[in-house]
Each structure stands twice: as C-alpha cells, then as structure tokens.
Amino acid sequence: MIALERASRWYGxxxxxxDVSCQIGPGLTALLGPNGAGKSTLIKLVTGQLRPxxxxxxxxxxxxxxxxxxxxxxxxxxxxxxxxxxxxxRQFVTLLATLAGLPSRTLSARVAEVIxxxxxxxxxxxxxxGYSKGMRQRIKxxxxxxxxxxxxxxxxxxxxxxxxxxxxxxxxxxxFAEEGRTVVVSxxxxxxxxxxxxxxxxxxxxxxxxQGDVYxxxxxxxxHPHHISxxxxxxxxxxxxxxxLPFVLSARLDDGDSRLELETREPDRFYDLFPxxxxxxxxxxxxxxxxxxxxxAVFRYLVEG
Amino acid sequence: MPIEDLTYxxxxxPLVLRSWRWWIIAVARLRYLRTRWWFWALVCCSLLPYxxxxxxxxxxxxxxxxxxSGPQDLFFDQTQGQKFANLFRQAMDWQGLWLFLIAxxxxxxxxxxxxxxxxxxxxxxxxxxxxxxxVGKWMGIFLAVYGVALAPAxxxxxxxLLNYTGQGFxxxxxxxILRVLVAAAAPAAIHASLLVGISAxxxxxxxxGAAYAGLFFVxxxxxxxxxxxxxxxxxxxxQTIQRLSIGGTIGALQQNALGVTxxxxxxxxxxxxxxxLSIKPPDLAVFLPLAAGLCMLGVAAxxxxxxxxxxVQG
Numbered sequence: 001m002i003a004l005e006r007a008s009r010w011y012g013x014x015x016x017x018x019d020v021s022c023q024i025g026p027g028l029t030a031l032l033g034p035n036g037a038g039k040s041t042l043i044k045l046v047t048g049q050l051r052p053x054x055x056x057x058x059x060x061x062x063x064x065x066x067x068x069x070x071x072x073x074x075x076x077x078x079x080x081x082x083x084x085x086x087x088x089x090r091q092f093v094t095l096l097a098t099l100a101g102l103p104s105r106t107l108s109a110r111v112a113e114v115i116x117x118x119x120x121x122x123x124x125x126x127x128x129x130g131y132s133k134g135m136r137q138r139i140k141x142x143x144x145x146x147x148x149x150x151x152x153x154x155x156x157x158x159x160x161x162x163x164x165x166x167x168x169x170x171x172x173x174x175x176f177a178e179e180g181r182t183v184v185v186s187x188x189x190x191x192x193x194x195x196x197x198x199x200x201x202x203x204x205x206x207x208x209x210x211q212g213d214v215y216x217x218x219x220x221x222x223x224h225p226h227h228i229s230x231x232x233x234x235x236x237x238x239x240x241x242x243x244x245l246p247f248v249l250s251a252r253l254d255d256g257d258s259r260l261e262l263e264t265r266e267p268d269r270f271y272d273l274f275p276x277x278x279x280x281x282x283x284x285x286x287x288x289x290x291x292x293x294x295x296x297a298v299f300r301y302l303v304e305g
Numbered sequence: 306m307p308i309e310d311l312t313y314x315x316x317x318x319p320l321v322l323r324s325w326r327w328w329i330i331a332v333a334r335l336r337y338l339r340t341r342w343w344f345w346a347l348v349c350c351s352l353l354p355y356x357x358x359x360x361x362x363x364x365x366x367x368x369x370x371x372x373x374s375g376p377q378d379l380f381f382d383q384t385q386g387q388k389f390a391n392l393f394r395q396a397m398d399w400q401g402l403w404l405f406l407i408a409x410x411x412x413x414x415x416x417x418x419x420x421x422x423x424x425x426x427x428x429x430x431x432x433x434x435x436x437x438x439x440v441g442k443w444m445g446i447f448l449a450v451y452g453v454a455l456a457p458a459x460x461x462x463x464x465x466l467l468n469y470t471g472q473g474f475x476x477x478x479x480x481x482i483l484r485v486l487v488a489a490a491a492p493a494a495i496h497a498s499l500l501v502g503i504s505a506x507x508x509x510x511x512x513x514g515a516a517y518a519g520l521f522f523v524x525x526x527x528x529x530x531x532x533x534x535x536x537x538x539x540x541x542x543x544q545t546i547q548r549l550s551i552g553g554t555i556g557a558l559q560q561n562a563l564g565v566t567x568x569x570x571x572x573x574x575x576x577x578x579x580x581x582l583s584i585k586p587p588d589l590a591v592f593l594p595l596a597a598g599l600c601m602l603g604v605a606a607x608x609x610x611x612x613x614x615x616x617v618q619g
Contacts, residue, residue, distance in 0.1 A: 047430050068432035072320055076430030080423045086337055098329050099431040106318035113314055143427070148316035175313040 001025060001151055001182040002046055007055035009041050016041030018206040019055070024184060028177040030193040031186040032299065033203035039186040040079075042203065043153055046184070047076045060150060072101055075149035077140045079156045085129030089120055089139045092128055093146055100147035114142045118172060133160030141172060151182045158185075158192045170196045190299055202302060209302045217298055224292075224301050225249050225263035228270070231287040235260040238283050245273065267292075326433050330441020331448060338411060338449055347410065348453050351403035354396040355457040359464060362392060366469070382568050386477050389465055390563040393458060393485055397492075397559050400454065401552060404492045407453055409517055412446035412500030414510030416607065421508045425611065435611055443501050443604065451493035458485050481563075488562035492555045495599055499551065502603030505610040524550035540571050541582040548587050554596050557587040 002024040009016040017038040033039050044050040045057045048064030048071060057064060064070040084092050093111045102110055115124045118138040128136065137157055144152055154173070158166050173196065177183040184201075187193045193200070194214070202210040202217075210217045232238055239251040239260050247266035254261055264270045267290070278285055291297060323329070338344045382391045419425050428438055462482055465474050474481075500517055507513035532547035548557045560567070567584040 044426075047426075049426060049429055066434060068322060068434065071430060071432040072322060074430065076426070078423065078426035078430065080427065084424065086340075091336075095329070095333050096427065096431060099326065099428070099433055101320035101322055101432060102316075103319060103321050106316075110316055110318065117313060140427075145313075146316075147320060172313075179313055179315065 001060055002184070003056075003058045004042075004045070005056040005058075007045060007052045007057050009045060009050055010053050015206040016050075017045070017203075017208075020203075020206075020208045021055075022201060022208055022211050024182055024201070026177070026180050026182050027199060028173060028183045028185065028197040029199045029201060030197050031184055031201045031203065032188070032190060032193060033209075034188055036205075037188075037203040038206040039188075039203055040155060041206075043076075043078075043155055043184070043186060046151075047071075047074060047153055072147065073150045075144035075147065075152040077137075077144040077152075077154040077157055079159065080140070085127065087128055088125050089128055089131070089135075089142075090115060090124040092139060093143050096143040097146040102147060110146060111142075114146045115139075117145075118142045119168060134162060134165040137161055137165070137169065141169065145176060149181070152176060152184070154183070154185045156187055158187065158189070166192065166195075200298075202299060204302070210298070214298055217302075225265060226267040226270075226290065227292045227297075228262040228264065228267070228288070228290045230260045230262070230285060231255075231258060232260065232283060232285050233258060234283045237281070238278070238285075241277050241281055241283075242274075245270070322432055326437040327439075327441035327444060330428070330433075330438060331444035334411070334415065334442070334445030335448060343410065344407070344449075347403060347407045351400050351407060351453050352457045354399035354403075355461045357399070358392050358396040359461060362465075362469075366472075382565075384566070384568070385473070387563075387565045389469070389474055389478050390481055390484060391565045391567070392465075393461070393481070393488065394560060394563045394565045394567070396458070396461065397454070397488060397563075398556060400457075401492065401555060404450055404454055405496065405521060405552070408446060408450050408492070408496035408500055409514045411449045412497060413504055413507075413514035413517065415442045415445060416501060416504040416611065417507040417510050417513045420505070435608070439501065439604070439607055439611060442504075442607075443497050446497035446500055447493045450496055451490055454489040454493060455486070458489055484563050488559040491558040491562065491596070495551060495555055495596055498600035498603035500603070502606030502610075505607035521551050525552050528553055540569055541584055544584060544587045545591055548592065549595075551599070554592055554599065557592040558596055561586040561589045561592070 004020050004022050007020050008018050010018075015038075020038075020042065031039050031042065041050065045052055046059055046064060048059070048067055051065040059070050060073055062070050064074070087095070090111060093115060094107060097107055097111055112121075112124075115121055118141050120135065120138050120142065123131065123135060128139065131139065137160060141154070141157065144154065152173075157169060157173070161169060173183050173185065185193065185196065198214045199212070200210070200214050200217070201208060230238065235253050235257050239253065239262075242248050242260075242262060243251050245264075247264050247269055249263040249265060251263075252261040253259070262270075274288075277283075382388065384391075419428070425438070429435070462485060499520070500513070503517050503520075504510075504513040507516065528547055528550040531549075532543045535546055536543035544557075548554060564586065566586065569582050569584060571580045571582055572578075573580065
C-alpha cells in the first residue's frame with residue numbers, strides 16, 4: 001500500500017531522509033527512531049505534505065503529493081498539541097469529516113460512530129480546550145478514521161496517554177489494522193510500540209536501518225552476544241551446566257547467587273536446550289528474561305553498533 | 306463505555322470530492338465567530354454610524370423646509386444625484402474603524418493559530434489543497450467583514466427606499482444599491498488580504514494583530530503628515546498623498562464607488578475667512594492598482610508562507 005523507492009528529502013543542506021526504500025503493507029507497522037531520525041519527514045512524504053527531492057513515494061499506487069484522491073483514502077493524525085480549542089470534539093471531527101468528503105446525510109451518524117469507538121461519547125460536546133492530552137489524542141484518532149481510510153498514519157499517538165489510555169488506543173488501532181488496512185505508528189519510545197506490534201521500520205539520521213519483525217531483526221544481529229537473565233536459587237549449579245554449552249560465552253552470578261547473567265552467541269539454540277537442561281537437573285527457575293529481545297536492544301545494536 | 310467492548314465499523318457511505326472545499330474552511334470560521342460575544346459587541350458598535358446617519362436624515366427631513374438645497378445644507382450635502390450616496394459614504398467612513406477592529410479580531414489568528422499548533426497538517430492531510438485552505442481563510446475574514454459592512458447598509462437602503470422614494474431616492478440615484486455593494490466590499494477585501502498575509506507569517510494572533518494595527522496606523526500618520534507638509538493643510542489639494550495609507554485607500558475606493566464629491570467648509574483662523582471646498586473622488590487610476598497591489602501582496606505573502614511542515618533551513 002505504501003512504497004518508497006530510493007526516496008530522499010533534503011531541507012537545503014539538512015537531510016530529512018536519505019535513499020530510503022521500503023514497502024509497508026496491511027497491518028500495524030511501527031516507525032521507530034530517535035528524535036531527528038527522519039520519522040516525521042517520512043510521514044510527511046507519505047501523507048503528501050512534502051514532495052521527495054529524489055526517488056519516488058507511492059500510496060495506494062499513486063504519488064500522494066498534493067493529490068486529493070489519495071488524501072481521501074488516507075487518514076493522518078499528526079502530532080499537534082493545542083489546537084481547535086474553541087471547538088467541541090464533535091464539531092472538530094465533523095469539520096474534518098466534511099473536508100474528507102462525507103456527505104451531510106451520513107455525516108452525523110458516522111461522526112457519532114467514531115467518537116463512540118474512541119471512547120469519547122461522554123465528552124464529545126465539551127470544548128477541546130478542556131480536554132486532557134489523552135482525550136485530545138483520541139479525538140485526533142477519531143478524525144483520522146472518520147472517513148474509513150485504507151491507510152492510517154499516526155505521529156506519536158501514545159504521547160501523553162496513561163497506561164490505560166495506551167492500551168485502549170492500541171486496541172482501537174489493532175482493530176482497525178485487522179480490517180486489512182495499513183496503520184503506521186511513529187514513536188521514539190520503544191517499549192510503547194513493542195506492546196502494539198512486532199513489525200517495525202527502524203530509522204536513524206535519515207536512513208532506514210532495518211525493516212521487518214523485531215525478533216527476526218534481532219536474530220540477524222549475531223555478532224553481538226545475547227544477554228539472558230535467570231533468577232533461580234540454584235544459580236551456581238545452573239551456571240556450571242550451561243557453561244558446558246559451546247555457544248555460551250560467559251556466566252555471572254548476581255544478587256547473592258540468586259540471579260544468573262549469561263551471554264550467548266546463539267540464542268535460538270540456547271532457548272531450545274535450556275528447558276531440557278533444567279528439567280533433567282531438576283533446577284527450579286523463578287524467572288527468565290532476555291533484555292535483548294526487546295526493541296531497545298535492537299535499536300541499541302543497530303544504532304550504536 | 307470502555308472502548309474495548311466496541312468493534313470497528315466500516316463506513317459504507319459515499320465520499321464526495323467537493324469542488325468548493327474552501328467553503329468548509331470559511332464556514333468553520335464564521336461558525337466560530339457566531340458564538341463569540343466580543344464579535345457581536347464589535348458588530349453592535351459598527352452599526353452605530355448608520356443609526357446616527359439615520360437619525361440625522363430624519364431630523365433633516367423634518368426640518369427640510371428650513372434648510373436650503375445643495376452643498377450648503379444644514380446637516381448633509383443635498384446636491385442632487387449624490388444626496389443619499391453621500392449619506393452612505395459618511396456612514397462607511399465612520400464605520401471604518403470598527404470594521405478595522407473586527408477584521409483584526411477575526412483575521413489575526415486565522416492562520417497564525419494554525420502555525421503555532423501545526424494544525425495545517427490536519428487540514429492538509431484531508432483532500433484539500435493549499436489554495437483551498439488559503440481561499441477558505443481569506444473568505445472567512447472577507448465574509449465576516451463584508452457581512453458586517455453590508456448588513457446595516459442594506460437596512461439603511463431599505464429605510465430610505467420606504468421613506469424617501471418621493472424625494473427622488475430611486476429617481477436621482479438609481480444605481481445606488483450596486484454602488485453600496487461595491488463600496489462595502491473594499492474594506493473587506495483589503496483587510497482580508499493583508500491579514501491573511503500577516504497572519505501566515507505569525508505564530509500568535511496577538512503579534513499578527515499588533516503588526517497589522519501598526520501598519521494601519523503608521524501608514525495613516527505618515528501619509529497625513531506628508532500631505533500636511535506638502536499642501537499646508539489645504540483640504541482640496543494633495544488628496545492622493547493624503548490617502549496613501551490602508552485606511553485612505555479604502556476611503557478612496559468607497560468615495561469612487563459611491564461617486565460622491567465631498568463638500569467641506571475650511572475655516573482659516575489667521576485670515577478669519579471661511580472657504581467652501583469640493584473634494585472630488587481621488588484618482589481611481591492610482592487607487593485601484595494600489596488596492597489590487599495590497600491585496601495581491603497579502604495573498605502572495607500568505608501563499609509563500611503556508612506550508613504543511615516546518616522547513617529547516619540548511
């Protein structure tokens with residue numbers, strides 16, 4: 001649905017994005033990267049608010065720049081803070097639904113429907129100026145999906161939301177993506193996105209570092225040792241067993257010998273063998289986690305090498 | 306209701322790509338103004354000149370037998386063919402300051418607020434072009450100011466039509482309603498154009514309003530000072546110089562649209578003499594291009610500035 005072919009965008013001497021090629025299909029995809037990575041530029045290229053300096057950007061088979069027929073099938077929730085404060089939530093969504101092309105006969109019913117979907121019905125007739133940040137995010141999402149777009153782009157949609165709000169917004173986006181639509185969510189906070197999707201686009205300094213499933217990407221990074229943390233009352237015995245495996249590089253005991261920190265070069269083989277070892281030796285494991293399986297680690301490896 | 310309990314419902318209705326998309330932007334601004342008390346307070350103030358002119362017209366008519374006809378009349382110029390047009394010119398002249406204030410409160414924040422909040426991204430992610438957005442913003446200001454300028458003028462016209470037809474209201478000035486329609490559009494077009502330009506370059510309504518007010522008054526002061534020095538204060542000379550300001554250009558256009566020659570009395574205190582002067586409509590060949598230039602300048606400034614994104618200069 002979204003395709004970038006060697007797309008670049010410069011602002012004078014400053015690079016927004018540089019030679020980015022990727023395809024984003026249906027489902028929920030996270031666009032990740034630190035501030036200044038080029039996420040917003042990519043979003044603006046995809047939403048047709050910028051023209052690529054070089055290369056090609058297509059959305060639903062068409063170039064999106066200044067193309068109203070693409071905009072009609074595209075939903076966008078940019079990262080804006082205070083705006084339209086004098087309007088009520090319902091007026092705001094109605095205004096943008098009208099701009100999106102909803103005819104008057106279906107307008108109010110559809111507006112009420114999406115307001116209900118984002119959980120804002122009790123607050124719909126209050127001024128946006130009195131909304132919390134989370135309410136503003138929800139009403140922004142409502143305007144983004146009111147015209148039932150094929151592609152929905154959200155810039156930092158979880159900003160300012162409390163954990164419950166995040167979960168609810170993530171649920172809305174999941175439901176939307178499950179309908180076969182393309183949802184792209186940008187964020188610089190990795191753990192937020194990790195809970196929403198494992199499909200990521202990772203950007204840094206205007207370049208696309210990686211695209212795909214976060215776990216697949218992680219498995220490709222085999223030059224870095226994979227860290228595993230195991231809490232067990234028999235840490236010393238477990239360490240002795242595990243160090244006999246050829247792909248376990250090191251073991252360290254922490255917290256008064258109750259936690260074992262391991263490094264391995266082949267995490268997949270390790271995960272295959274680990275249950276057998278602890279079952280055969282009768283070792284009780286209280287917790288097992290790998291900090292390197294999360295996005296933070298992937299990002300750290302890719303960006304910092 | 307917790308939103309997890311809801312399922313996404315697709316929209317099966319049609320989507321219409323409207324050709325008048327700018328109208329939605331303009332109407333949104335007008336709807337917003339409709340609910341603002343300060344807007345209506347200014348509108349009420351802007352109606353006062355027509356009340357005053359109406360009262361004076363009534364008094365003049367009541368005392369009509371005692372006053373001579375022609376430019377020397379007691380209250381108003383009674384010159385045949387422009388008697389009522391001059392009433393409208395007078396009311397519009399007095400209304401000018403209120404229209405300026407209304408334009409500032411309506412227009413200063415129209416784009417500046419969107420700049421500050423990056424709301425352009427929301428608008429321009431819809432099937433809306435930059436031109437639609439700009440025209441919508443311009444029309445939002447224009448229609449508000451034009452409506453305020455025109456509504457009392459039309460009411461006053463109807464009042465004259467009902468009460469003064471027998472005194473040659475239609476016979477002597479048959480095209481007056483068209484002249485009024487054009488004259489009322491002059492302040493609306495100039496204010497709207499300049500304000501969208503200034504607002505597009507600002508990030509706060511206050512700054513945009515202050516900048517426009519400064520421009521409005523400074524040009525008026527400078528042109529009046531230059532005129533005073535150049536003509537030694539003679540009212541019937543240097544009209545072009547005197548009106549080389551935003552307010553002056555609006556007044557010049559209105560006087561031309563209404564086709565009125567203004568008759569004034571100038572008192573020379575040193576010489577102890579009183580002189581009747583006629584001030585013809587300022588040269589349209591100067592003021593029409595000037596007004597068009599101001600309008601184009603404002604719109605072009607806005608067009609250059611309006612972007613959906615912040616552009617980092619390298």
